[in-house]
Amino acid sequence: xxxxxxxxxxxxxxxxxxxxxxxxxxxxxxxxxxxxxxxxxxxxxxxxxxxxxxxxxxxxxxxxxxxxxxxxxxxxxxxxxxxxxxxxxxxxxxxxxxxxxxxxxxxxxxxxxxxxxxxxxxxxxxxxxxxxxxxxxxxxxxxxxxxxxxxxxxxxxxxxxxxxxxxxxxxxxxxxxxxxxxxxxxxxxxxxxxxxxxxxxxxxxxxxxxxxxxxxxxxxxxxxxxxxxxxxxxxxxxxxxxxxxxxxxxxxxxxxxxxxxxxxxxxxxxxxxxxxxxxxxxxxxxxxxxxxxxxxxxxxxxxxxxxxxxxxxxxxxxxxxxxxxxxxxxxxxxxxxxxxxxxxxxxxxxxxxxxxxxxxxxxxxxxxxxxxxxxxxxxxxxxxxxxxxxxxxxxxxxxxxxxxxxxxxxxxxxxxxxxxxxxxxxxxxxxxxxxxxxxxxxxxxxxxxxxxxxxxxxxxxxxxxxxxxxxxxxxxxxxxxxxxxxxxxxxxxxxxxxxxxxxxxx
Amino acid sequence: xxxxxxxxxxxxxxxxxxxxxxxxxxxxxxxxxxxxxxxxxxxxxxxxxxxxxxxxxxxxxxxxxxxxxxxxxxxxxxxxxxxxxxxxxxxxxxxxxxxxxxxxxxxxxxxxxxxxxxxxxxxxxxxxxxxxxxxxxxxxxxxxxxxxxxxxxxx
Numbered sequence: 001x002x003x004x005x006x007x008x009x010x011x012x013x014x015x016x017x018x019x020x021x022x023x024x025x026x027x028x029x030x031x032x033x034x035x036x037x038x039x040x041x042x043x044x045x046x047x048x049x050x051x052x053x054x055x056x057x058x059x060x061x062x063x064x065x066x067x068x069x070x071x072x073x074x075x076x077x078x079x080x081x082x083x084x085x086x087x088x089x090x091x092x093x094x095x096x097x098x099x100x101x102x103x104x105x106x107x108x109x110x111x112x113x114x115x116x117x118x119x120x121x122x123x124x125x126x127x128x129x130x131x132x133x134x135x136x137x138x139x140x141x142x143x144x145x146x147x148x149x150x151x152x153x154x155x156x157x158x159x160x161x162x163x164x165x166x167x168x169x170x171x172x173x174x175x176x177x178x179x180x181x182x183x184x185x186x187x188x189x190x191x192x193x194x195x196x197x198x199x200x201x202x203x204x205x206x207x208x209x210x211x212x213x214x215x216x217x218x219x220x221x222x223x224x225x226x227x228x229x230x231x232x233x234x235x236x237x238x239x240x241x242x243x244x245x246x247x248x249x250x251x252x253x254x255x256x257x258x259x260x261x262x263x264x265x266x267x268x269x270x271x272x273x274x275x276x277x278x279x280x281x282x283x284x285x286x287x288x289x290x291x292x293x294x295x296x297x298x299x300x301x302x303x304x305x306x307x308x309x310x311x312x313x314x315x316x317x318x319x320x321x322x323x324x325x326x327x328x329x330x331x332x333x334x335x336x337x338x339x340x341x342x343x344x345x346x347x348x349x350x351x352x353x354x355x356x357x358x359x360x361x362x363x364x365x366x367x368x369x370x371x372x373x374x375x376x377x378x379x380x381x382x383x384x385x386x387x388x389x390x391x392x393x394x395x396x397x398x399x400x401x402x403x404x405x406x407x408x409x410x411x412x413x414x415x416x417x418x419x420x421x422x423x424x425x426x427x428x429x430x431x432x433x434x435x436x437x438x439x440x441x442x443x444x445x446x447x448x449x450x451x452x453x454x455x456x457x458x459x460x461x462x463x464x465x466x467x468x469x470x471x472x473x474x475x476x477x478x479x480x481x482x483x484x485x486x487x488x489x490x491x492x493x494x495x496x497x498x499x500x501x502x503x504x505x506x
Numbered sequence: 507x508x509x510x511x512x513x514x515x516x517x518x519x520x521x522x523x524x525x526x527x528x529x530x531x532x533x534x535x536x537x538x539x540x541x542x543x544x545x546x547x548x549x550x551x552x553x554x555x556x557x558x559x560x561x562x563x564x565x566x567x568x569x570x571x572x573x574x575x576x577x578x579x580x581x582x583x584x585x586x587x588x589x590x591x592x593x594x595x596x597x598x599x600x601x602x603x604x605x606x607x608x609x610x611x612x613x614x615x616x617x618x619x620x621x622x623x624x625x626x627x628x629x630x631x632x633x634x635x636x637x638x639x640x641x642x643x644x645x646x647x648x649x650x651x652x653x654x655x656x657x658x659x660x661x
Contacts, residue, residue: 050651161571163560167523170553174530177546186542189533218586219579222620387618391611392639394590398598398607399643403653408599415594419587427519428571445545452544 002346003125006354010362015058018051019359022062023366027374029063030070030082032384035393037067037083038326038432039209043393045202045333046400053337053349057356060333062363064326065117068305069367072109073375076298077102078383085305088277092290092297099293107240108295109302110371115244116255116303117364120310123259125357127311129346131318138342140451141465145474147444150321153481154328155433162485164428171429172437173444175199175417183449194409201332203401203410204417204438208431209329210397211418217390237372243295250280250296251303258307262324263314276304310360317341317353320443325432331439513567515574520557520564527557589613603655604644612636 009015022044029040041063048056071082076093089109096105138146151173155165178189179198190196244251257276280300281290290297308324315321320341322328334341339349346353401414421431455464465471531550534543563569589610597606612632621628647653 047651161569163556163563164571167553167556167560170549170556171523171526173549174526174546174553177549181542184539184542186537186539188537188542188546189530215583215587218583218618221578221582222618385619387615387620388635388639390586390618391614394614395607395611395639395643398594399603399647399653399655402603402655403647403651406654408656411594411598415590423519423575426573426575427516428569448545448548 002129002350003354003358006351007358007362009054009351009355010058010359015055015355015359018055018059019062019363020366020370022059023066023363024370024374026063026066027070027073027367027371028377030067031073031375032082032389035082035389036209036213037064037071037085038329039213039393040067041326041329041333042202042205042209043396043400045205045329045336046403048333049336049404053339054352054355056333056337057330057352058359060330061356061360062366064330065306065309065360065363066367066371067326068309069110069113069117069302069371071305072113072298072302073106073371076105076109077375085273085308086301088273088301089298089305091277091301092292092294095291095293096295096298101235101293103235104240104243104295105298106375107235107237107372108244108298110368110375111241111244112251112254112299112303113306113371114364114368115251116258116305116307117309117367118361119255120259120262120307121357121361121364122310123263124310124313124317124360127263127314128317128357131314132342132346134318137470140447140454141468142470142474144444144447144451144465145471145478146319146321147440147447149474149478149481150319150440151433151437151444152478153321154325154436155430161428162482162489165430165433165485166482168424168429168431169433169437172434172439173441174437175204175434176438176441177445182446194412197405197407197409199413199417199438200401200404200407200410201439202336202404203414205329205332205435206397206401207414207416207418208421208435210393211415212422212425212431214390214394214397215419215422217386217393220386222387244299247296247299249283250300253280253283254300254303255307257300258304259311261304262308262311272304272308273301276300306364317345320440322436325435328432328436328439332435335439512574513564516564516569517561519574520561520569524557524561527554530554585617586614589617599656602657604640607643608636608640611639 010019026037026040029035030037041060044060044063048059051059068083068085071086072089072093074080074082075086075090076097079090079094081087081090093105093109096102151169152166155162155169174189176199178195180186180190180196181188254276257279258272261272261275277290277297277300280296281287284290284296286294286296312322312324312327313330316327316331318341320331322331331341337352339345339352397414397418398411401411402408404410421429421434424434425431451464452461455461458464466475527550530546531554534546534550537543560569593606593610597610600606601609615632615635616623616629619628619632621631623629647655
C-alpha cells in the first residue's frame with residue numbers, strides 16, 4: 001500500500017494545478033477532431049522540461065487520460081470521434097444526442113470512463129511493482145530481446161501491414177543510431193550538421209505525430225467542415241448515475257475488456273472500445289437496440305477506452321514496452337527526465353512513479369467533474385475551423401521542438417521527419433513502431449553490446465543470446481507476434497478476396 | 507485512383523525505402539571502427555531483408571495497404587507546405603521567430619480559411635486570430651517557460 005503515502009504529493013499546489021490544467025486541456029484537445037491523444041501528449045512534452053519530473057508526468061498522465069475521454073464529446077455531439085478510441089462511442093452516443101439525450105450520453109460516457117479508468121489504474125498499482133521485481137532477473141540479453149519484442153509487437157499489431165509495421169520499426173532503430181557512437185565516439189550516419197548530436201527524441205515525436213496531422217488537415221483544402229454540434233439539454237446527474245448502475249453488465253464488460261487489452265503490449269485503445277462494444281452487444285438481451293441510441297453501447301465503449309489507459313502503462317513501467325502509441329510517447333517523456341522503466345523504477349524513483357500513478361487516480365475523478373461541466377464548451381471548441389487548428393498546431397510544434405535544446409537543427413529534423421512520416425503513412429507505414437524503434441534503439445544497442453562483451457568472456461554470442469529459458473521465451477514471443485500478424489494479414493486478405501469474388505458473382 | 511498509378515506509387519515508395527536500407531547496410535559494413543557498427547550491421551540486415559520483400563510485393567502488385575498520394579490532396583498541401591518550409595529553413599532566422607511565426611500563421615490561415623477572401627471583415631478576423639494566438643505563444647514561451655527564441659531583423 002506504498003502508493004497511499006504519495007497522495008499528498010499530488011495535492012501540492014503546483015501539482016494540483018497541473019493536474020487540473022492537464023485534465024481540462026486534455027478534454028478540449030480530445031474533443032477536437034484531428035488532434036489525437038498521442039499528438040497532444042507529444043506536443044506537451046517540451047513543456048515538462050521546465051517542471052520537476054513528477055510534475056511533468058502528472059501533466060502528461062492527465063492529458064493522456066482526459067484526451068481519451070474527451071474524444072467522446074465530439075463523438076456524441078458531432079458524430080466525429082475525437083480519437084480512434086471513440087469510434088464505438090459515436091455509434092450509440094450520437095443517436096442518443098439526436099433523440100435529445102445528449103446530456104445523458106455525455107454523463108454516461110464520463111462516468112463509465114471514470115469507473116473503467118479507476119479500475120484500470122488500480123490494476124496498474126497492484127501489478128506494476130510485482131512485475132518490476134520480476135524484471136530484476138533480466139540480464140543484458142533479456143533486455144535486448146525485450147526491446148526487440150517491443151518493436152515487433154507494436155510494429156505488427158499497430159499496423160495494417162505487418163511487413164510495413166516491422167519496416168517502420170527498423171527505420172526507427174536506424175534513426176536511433178544516428179550521431180556519435182557512445183563507446184568509440186565514431187560518427188554514424190551523420191549526413192548533415194543538424195544530425196551531429198543524433199536525433200532528439202522529443203523533436204522526433206513532435207514531428208512524427210503532429211506534422212502528418214497538420215498536412216492531413218491541409219490536404220482537405222479550403223472546404224468548410226460541416227460540423228454542427230447538437231445542443232445539449234439539462235439532465236439530472238443522479239438519473240444518469242442510476243442509469244449507469246442499472247447497466248452494470250455493459251460496464252463490467254467494458255472495464256474487463258479494456259483492462260485486458262491495455263495489458264497486451266502494442267494493442268492500445270483503438271480497438272478496446274470496439275471489442276467491448278461488440279461483446280456488450282453479444283451479451284445483451286437487447287441486441288437490436290445497439291446502434292439506435294442505446295445507453296449500453298456508450299457505457300461499454302467508454303469504460304473500455306479508459307480502463308485501457310492504466311494497464312497500458314504496466315508493460316511500459318516494468319519492461320519499457322508501451323501498451324499503446326500514446327504510452328510510447330509517455331516513455332519518451334520518462335526518458336528525458338532520466339527515469340528508466342524497469343526494476344529500479346520503484347526503488348530509485350519511487351516518489352516520482354507513485355505520485356504519477358496516484359495523480360492518474362485523482363485525474364479520473366477530476367475528469368468526470370470537468371468533463372460533465374465543460375462538455376458543451378468543448379463541443380464548441382471542437383468546431384474551430386481546420387485552418388486555425390493546422391496553423392496553430394504547426395507553430396506550436398516548431399516552438400516546442402526548438403525549446404527542447406534551443407536548436408534550429410531540431411526544428412529542421414522535426415519537419416523533415418514529419419513530412420517523411422506523412423508520405424510513409426500514405427503507403428501503410430505507421431508512426432508508432434517507428435517511434436518505438438527510435439526510443440528503444442539505444443536500450444537495445446547498449447544491452448546488445450554489454451551482452452556481446454559478456455558473451456566474449458563466456459561461450460560466445462550465439463549461446464549467450466539464444467539459449468536459456470528466459471531468452472527462448474522472449475524469442476518465442478517475438479516469433480509469435482510476427483507469426484500472429486502474418487496469419488491475421490493472410491486471413492483478412494483471403495476474406496477480402498472472397499468478398500470481392502462473391503460481389504463479382506452477384 | 508487508377509490501379510496503375512497506385513502500383514507505380516507503391517513501387518516508388520518501396521524502392522525509396524529499399525534504397526535507404528541499401529545505404530544503411532553499405533555504410534554499416536564499410537565504415538570503421540567495426541565495433542561501433544556492430545549493432546547497425548545486425549539491424550541493417552533485417553531492414554534490408556524486409557525492404558526487399560516490401561519492394562518485391564510492390565513490383566508484383568501485391569502491396570495493397572495504403573492508398574498512396576492523390577493529386578487533389580497534393581495540390582491542396584503544396585502551398586501550405588512551401589510556406590512551412592520557407593518559414594522553418596529561412597524566415598525564422600531572417601525575421602526573428604515571433605515575426606516570422608506571426609506571418610506564417612496568418613498566411614496559412616489565409617490560404618486555408620474557407621471564408622471569402624474579398625471581404626475585408628475576413629481579413630480583419632484572420633489578423634485578430636493571428637494576434638491573439640501569437641500573444642498566447644509569446645506569453646507562454648517568453649514569460650512562463652523563459653525560452654530564448656532566435657531573434658532576426660525584428661524580434
